[in-house]
Amino acid sequence: MTSSPAIAPEIPEVFPPTLREVMLRPRWLALLAFSLVVAGVLAWLGQWQLGRAVDTAPSEPGMTEVVRPLDEVVQPGAYLAEPLVGQRVETSGRWIPSDFIVVSSRFNDDVEGYWVTGQLRIDDGGKPASIAVALGWAPTLDAADAAADDLRAAAEADPTAQVDVTGRLISDEGPARPASGVDPLTLTRMSPAMLLGRWHDIDGVAVYRQYVASQTAIGPLEAISSPAPDERSRVNWLNIFYAAEWAIFAGFALYLWYRLARDAWEKEVEDLEDAQEELQAAGPPVPRD
Known part of the structure; x- marks a missing residue:
């Protein structure tokens, strides 16, 4: 009585994790919390700078x-x-x-x-x-x-x-x-x-x-020409520029977390695909009589 040939087991297919699954891991959630704290501090600095960009109580014209x-x-x-x-x-x-x-x-x-x-x-x-x-x-x-x-x-x-x-x-x-x-x-x-x-x-x-x-000459000298200073603008554009910088830094803190998490996910997917290809290239194990 002849025995039927053994059927080689199929190589199981492994599905890689999704980006969302990687981001929800404890490590990346902790890093997200840290990034939110950093972004919050930077946003507060931007708001503080913006609050000083506009003079809400300017001197009256001609006060000098x-x-x-x-x-x-x-x-x-x-x-x-x-x-x-x-x-x-x-x-x-x-x-x-x-x-x-x-x-x-x-x-x-x-x-x-x-x-x-x-x-x-x-x-x-x-x-x-x-x-x-x-x-x-x-x-x-x-x-x-x-x-x-x-x-x-x-x-x-x-x-x-x-x-x-x-x-x-x-x-x-x-x-x-x-x-x-x-x-x-x-x-x-x-x-x-x-x-x-x-x-x-x-x-x-x-x-x-x-x-x-x-403003009046003293002694044998001539009077110093000293005109009134120009009226200051109520808007300090340099402070507005600094406030925009802080906002950009806050956004970058969150983007950096996203970029790191995505890089880790892409690397994990790539490693799984490489491992799957190696298993397929090696073929199924040869059955023994």
Whole structure:
């Protein structure tokens, strides 16, 4: 009696998981939760930036032209808020005779010249403070030096004389090195920080970070041309740009999770297909008698 040939078992077909099944695995759900937290933080930063992109309480037009006492606008050592840059202020004090210093590269109606600056000592209630004042403009260095000498002599003759100053309050332009081959003591920027290094009698004295550009010529100088600052826009486009960046980053955090999960799914499907092809290529096992 002959036996019938054995039937070779068929190779079972394995179905790969779907993308949804991969995404619902605990590992990827945990990563999704982390991505949502990151996206939420980035979205909050974008909203915070957007909230500061529009000035909901702008200064009234022409407010910088209203003369205000200096101590009501800013305090010594404090930074000046942007809406107050160019604010007209008034103050009074006495000049420090040895601190009339010339600053070059100053333009008056597009004409280059020089400023003569001075240290104004403000004695307010026994708390002395100093602020740099640009007293006026001169077309040549010789004229500026001569004006500084005259002002120095007048201050030395009566060092306690009180003077009233009205001008625009302007932020520090920042220090800068003079050009190569120029006297290293030459000042080309109106910087109270640099003037402070050359001032005298400043022990225990508070110093303003800003300076006042006098709107009336003091001594033999010409008046400084200082027009009213342009009215600021209520919309800060740079903040809007930053807010858009945060929104893009938040979307990217979620896209990154999706891309990683999809890559893992594609790799798993590819590995299963390769294994299936290898089994089919090897054929079914040979039955034994």
